[in-house]
Amino acid sequence: MTETIAGWYLTNWLPNLMVNNLQMSPDLGATFAALADPTRRAILARLASGRATVSELAEPFAMSGPAISKHLKVLERAGLISRGREAQRRPCQLVAAPLKEAADWLEEYRRFWEESFDRLDEYLRALQAKDKRAARVREKKHGRKK
DSSP: OOOOBTTBOHHHHHHHHHHHHTTSOTTHHHHHHHHTSHHHHHHHHHHTTOOBOHHHHHTTSOSOHHHHHHHHHHHHHTTSEEEOOBTTBOOEEEOOHHHHHHHHHHHHHHHHHHHHHHHHHHHHHHHHHHHHHHHHHHHHHHTOOO
């Protein structure tokens, strides 16, 4: 027979979480794909401090202009940046909404793991208390202490 902690089965909770998250935006996959690359994460970190041109964004990287442009296109398709037009310049700026959606999605899993660890702590405390009681019974039975 399977024991549960506080009446919860992992198999009951996780599928419900997944079903609830199916209602998330289909762009969530594009957001995570864009965030998978360290160069794109660095570009987003730079844009968090304000707008920047393509050449300003390219400065810290040892890569060609076309390579930076490809990264920017991925970020733009994911909805993480927007590009304006000011005469000859095309400044980029951060669009934070997809990041919030990704953070909200991850938050559900953080809560799941915290609750799982809390239940595990509770279970381990119960086992330790049971072991202590069994040791006391053995001590009384045999008339000695460890």
